[in-house]
Amino acid sequence: MPLEPRDVIADADVVVAGLFSAKRTDCLDVMADVSAGVARLGGRVAECFVQRRGVSGGKKGDTPGGTATMDAPYSARTLMSIGKVGEIAGACARIHAGAVVFSNELTDRQRTVLARICGCPVFSYSDLIRAVEPGP
16 A cells, blocks of 8 residues: 555654756746645655756757756656756765655656665655545
8 A cells, every 4th residue: 555645744843855947937836836735644744856958968969958958857767867866865864864755756766766776665756745635
């Protein structure tokens, strides 16, 4: 049975993270919304991480870069770059995080890999929204 955000986040220190295209101008608003979602479930946002997918790249031959990849994740396994995921995992260990909440949608594979790396459950913001919406 999958873990429910409400059960995991209540009274826990939580890390919030998001990957954003450089084209997006609302990343601070999105991160504030995610943080508010954590608070609605009774959690405390202990640290926030933002990775911006910029316009550099594409300088090594035919490798697509720049605007062609701005909206794509860095990794099919971890969404963000392995360096940023390492920073998030380090924060999780340091603060004994109860969960990580990503502003982005996550595949089942990403959720599993990220939870293993971070050492705690990993949710997307949409999981939090479903947790606070009244059921049918």
